Amino acid sequence: MTQDCDFGLIGLAVMGENLALNVESRGYKVAVFNRTTSKVDEFIGGRAAGKNFVGCHNVEDLVRSLKRPRKVMMLVKAGPAVDALIDQLIPLLEPGDIIIDGGNTHYADTERRTKEVEEKGLLYVGTGVSGGEEGALKGPSLMPGGSPDAWKHVKKLFQAISAKVGRNNNIPCCEWVGPRGAGHYVKMVHNGIEYGDMQLICEAYYLLKHGLGYSNDQLYDVFADWNQSELESYLIEITRDIFSVKDKESGEHLVDKVLDTAGAKGTGKWMSQLALDLGVPSTLVTEAVYARSLSARKDERVRASEQLAGAKPGTVSGKPELFVDKVRKALYASKIVSYAQGYVQMREASQEPDLDLNYGDIALLWRGGCIIRAVFLDKIKSAFKKDPELENLMLAPYFQKALKRSQTAWRAVIQQAAKLGMPCPAFMTALAYYDGYRQARLPANLLQAQRDYFGAHTFERTDKPRGEFFHAEWLQLRKEPSAGDDN
DSSP states (O other), X not given: OOSOBSEEEEOOSXXXXXXXXXXXXXXOOEXXXXXXXXXXXXXXXXXXXXXXXXXXXXXXXXXXXBOSSOEEEEOSOSSHHHHXXXXXXXXXXXXXXXXEEOSOOOHHHHHHHHHHHHHTTOEEEEEEEESHHHHHHHOOEEEEEEOGGGHHHHHHHHHHHSOEETTTTOEESBOOOEETTHHHHHHHHHHHHHHHHHHHHHHHHHIIIIISOOOHXXXXXXXXXXXXXXXXXXXXXXXXXXXXXXXXXXXXXGGGGSOSOOOOOSHHHHHHHHHHHHTOOOHXXXXXXXXXXXXXXXXXXXXXXTTOOOSOOOOOOSOHHHHHHXXXXXXXXXXXXXXXXXXXXXXXXXXXTTOOOOHHHHHHHTSSSXXXXXXXXXXXXXXXXXXXXXXXXXXXXXXXXXXHHHHHHHHHHHHHHHHHTOOOHHHHHHHHHHHHHTOSSOTXXXXXXXXXXXHOOOBOOTTSOTTOXXXXXXXXXXXXXXXXXXX
């Protein structure tokens, strides 16, 4: 077998096939392998027929077919399967060769694997890949990190296959993110923002469908209009399209036939868990994760719907188009909060030594190819270009103004939802975060007093320098309750 292939790919599920076709279409010769070897034969004889591919029935043949430095990408299920493949590849590779993990891997695993692979004299790349099936084929957003020396070897190929944006479609949605697990950390945050975005859109849909009684045809028109506004994005676009699809069996709208139980693959949960570890309030993604968990309790919810009291059924009064506009503004304001929280978490994570993330560049990575691509990412890029040390996206002038313009509508939508008993946890938690962040003083003074009272946890004082801690003898200083205080 001749060593003339530019790239090797292991894993021929839908994403793997499409990415392999994408790589080949850019002028590269690609070697492919799949554990179920019949999949290799089907691919070579089907979608890859007549193209510049080499089908391999074992890992050894794939490695032998590659030019030095070898570039082997794994697109397999995250977890033990990745470790097993790495163990299989290491003895076959030579110093300077590159192993690439393109799956949805937990960043801590990528941190560990980068170290282990580098100790063997090899290079490692953990890259986020976003865009789904279509993105993999036509151009995904790529978020590579790992061994810095690997970037010069994979940069040309990665940027060739990535989505392109800009006036001339010449800016690749792919740039080096950082060392070790940085690429997969950024992909995790991307997915967390995606969770929040999707939940917000679903709540907007719920309000319009049940609060206004809008039909799917009307919802199509609303989302089509929104996709021409500041809300223009991939998720708004596909939501519009969903409302137009009819079920082949019944002839009715397919979305109404879909059971209201949502699945999850874990990345949203990872972001929420790591936010807790970092002490940052990524409340919106957490609420979105909880909303999916609640949706999964379908049978319980059906039983509860027959037993629990709620708001009196009703619809929104007044002109429907006015409420639609309020929901649009509330959605945009909440979306800003979602991205702001994601960037705060990345900012906190980047405090680790040599994990220096470029937030403006990350916004560029997300402008095309990925699930959360949206027109307002240009505004995020501009915000960090003007102020690279921006503490919170909401403080950037453009977003300050947008949030100010949305205030009245945002609050009115949440009031209406509460009045009608419509669950909108993401809208509500977004506003709660905004209101909490803009308060110079929160009730945490009482909370800290409580902690000191029962656990001597100490507290800082408003009239003393920060960093000085005090303890009070609350029991001794308290007012003795009178006999009537318990009544």
